[in-house]
Amino acid sequence: MTQFNDLNLDPKVLKAIAEAGYETPTPIQAGAIPPALEGRDVLGIAQTGTGKTASFTLPMITLLGRGRARARMPRSLVLCPTRELAAQVAENFDTYAKHTKLTKALLIGGVSFKEQDALIDKGVDVLIATPGRLLDHFERGKLLLTGVQIMVVDEADRMLDMGFIPDIERIFGLTPFTRQTLFFSATMAPEIERITNTFLSNPEKIEVARAATTGENIKQGVVKFAPSRKDRESAEKRALLRRLIDAEGEACTNAIIFCNRKMDVDIVAKSLKKYGYNAEPIHGDLDQSQRTRTLEGFRSGDVTILVASDVAARGLDVPSVSHVFNFDVPSHAEDYVHRIGRTGRAGRKGTAVMICSPRDEKNLEDVERLVQSQIPRLDNPLGTTAADETPDEAEERPRRGRSRRVERNAPKAAERDAKAKPEQSKPEQSKAEQPKAEQPKAETVTEVQQPRPAPAPEAKAEQPRAQQRGRSGRDRRRDDADEQVVGMGEDVPAFILKSFKERRAG
DNA sequence: AAAAAAC
Structure with missing residues (x-):
């Protein structure tokens, strides 16, 4: 079985993974990390609870390991639908980038611009944001997205539900064509499909179903x-x-x-x-x-x-x-x-x-x-x-x-x-x-x-x-299942594999 | 009809 050590990640990242107590990547991680490290676009179809966040943070930290951020020009961007989710991704970065010198800023609404501005001015490697606040910063002329090498869209189907897709399209347009895109969604609604066809280039598609939804557990x-x-x-x-x-x-x-x-x-x-x-x-x-x-x-x-x-x-x-x-x-x-x-x-x-x-x-x-x-x-x-x-x-x-x-x-x-x-x-x-x-x-x-x-x-x-x-x-209950995702891909109720539209259609 | 996200 593939171990994190086999994955060509930065030794500093591997060290942080080991310290966090992980050895074996989840299926979405094992599937997404190698193509991401090669610089390819990734289309991940996965629900939460599958280890999705680390499947993009780990290769990002590795890829950004070299180079330094310039003022107001973040080198990478992660978009999340809610503030809490963005904060969670930020925590994930803190955990796995702790042995690196990478810097990050969390741009979410509901908190003051001041600290966020100060961080952007200094230059950050990773920007984690909700779409509204990100565009707000951009419109104030505080932010340039032309230096973005890696862009991540997390929970795209939820972005769709919340009406963020126009914002996402606009943000895509502000980043360079040459960027690498990692795109995650729990389902592939037609509108999501359209976005991925427009903004992803020859993506590696990784699809992972979660065993634990309304199945037997x-x-x-x-x-x-x-x-x-x-x-x-x-x-x-x-x-x-x-x-x-x-x-x-x-x-x-x-x-x-x-x-x-x-x-x-x-x-x-x-x-x-x-x-x-x-x-x-x-x-x-x-x-x-x-x-x-x-x-x-x-x-x-x-x-x-x-x-x-x-x-x-x-x-x-x-x-x-x-x-x-x-x-x-x-x-x-x-x-x-x-x-x-x-x-x-x-x-x-x-x-x-x-x-x-x-x-x-x-x-x-x-x-x-x-x-x-x-x-x-x-x-x-x-x-x-x-x-x-x-x-x-x-x-x-x-x-x-x-x-x-x-x-x-x-x-x-x-x-x-x-x-x-x-x-x-x-x-x-x-x-x-x-x-x-x-x-x-x-x-x-x-x-x-x-x-x-x-x-x-x-x-x-x-x-x-x-x-x-x-x-x-x-x-049966697992005693050691604390962080491990188990039973992936097995015993998935048929409906969970379908898009919501298909499910509604019966 | 409601919730989320920008001020």
Whole structure:
């Protein structure tokens, strides 16, 4: 098997890779690095979680190793759709370029121009940017792109969704024809295809499917929710969310909760905090410093629940998320795939639970058509009809969740996660809650046997684990899977290999 | 109808 040492990378880069603890490149890295080092254009079709970022940072650092940056003329450029993603790429550069003298600047919105200007003036080897802020700098005459030798476009399909393609085309036009282009997208939509035909020259195409999307390692479930009274809807929905989180018990080490609206992100986060959960909101209206702080806290484990808009649906590298909760059914079906793709990364187990209100039914149909299977129905722990009491009041005793303790009841899970996060804060279980025996935490969600249709809804919530299928072989948890991407290219559900357009077409 | 990204 190919090792990083076989890849002709700069010894300084190899040293940093070894120090970071890596030996074996992922398939996208093994495929993209050699042609990139030869100076060829690369078209990488890969999702996040495949090691995509290093597949362009490592050869870039090697190629830029010689030469020096001139004032206002960066030698390379990486474009990302969101600020967080750009910041992540910048971190990656810091890690792998630490033994070199290369300089970099991160140009993203929401922060002052001053520091960014100062760095550009000094001259940088690598510029990492979101399109808006980059063009802003350019228009102020602070930046020349005629010295760009390598240009990277990351998450191109998301750029497309966000309407950045005209900006990207414009930026392409500002760089020299002779540049090398490394282009990454999760899917090849027709518009993406057009861009690559226009701006890439005889690219080496590397296509890698991720094993872990909605395949066997993400357990999915959906809970139908109908409020007892209209004016209680939002409070009851939040109460249901808490019950669903609690039902997962110790298995839920950290989670992302997605809401469709920024306002709901704020409300849900605030409500969870009130009930003693360690939750923080993240969405585009929060200021950048808070977004950064929250994300850092979530990565480090200081924050265990991230309540997020779709700003966090794609691209964000949050290792080892055990659960995704969809507070709403996403209105764009493809967002479902991206959202639940935040869990079950790198061959690990993941759980994705979604709440579906009557008005979300249509969106649910769209999602199920897209993934070409029925998402197993879970029992509503609050009951299907009117509750006798307002759930918010019923559980009003706030639970103390600040203390950190090691997992007690789940030694295996604790072992597995020991490397990543030996401790975690957990809300205390309220006495008012139903006995665990009736609500076994690991069995609340049924395994998806795709593309086999889900079993009858009634049967599965209480089904003992031993009777569930699909637990053999690869399906088992890996103890050492922390950073390694495993099972690549195998057992990929057919739909994930198709473009979203093809999926919609059925 | 919403979210993201520029001021």
